[in-house]
Ligand SMILES: [Zn+2]
């Protein structure tokens with residue numbers, strides 16, 4: 256079973272697979288996170304906001320993601 260892991264931009268919604276070479280976000284230039292900086296867990300969910308293992312915050316702007324997830328329902 257092959258697990259797919261992701262690198263994420265902590266500053267915007269960008270992500271890519273760890274097999275890709277990017278070290279920096281092509282959208283905003285922030286260095287991509289490949290592991291949780293607090294516990295070193297791999298990132299297996301591209302829209303992650305908090306580390307599932309230790310709860311560390313991995314992304315600054317949760318609001319945009321929240322909008323994506325809740326875009327189906329109206330406020
Ligand atoms: Zn970015």
Ligand SMILES: [Zn+2]
Nearest residue numbers: 291294306309
């Ligand atoms: Zn962690």
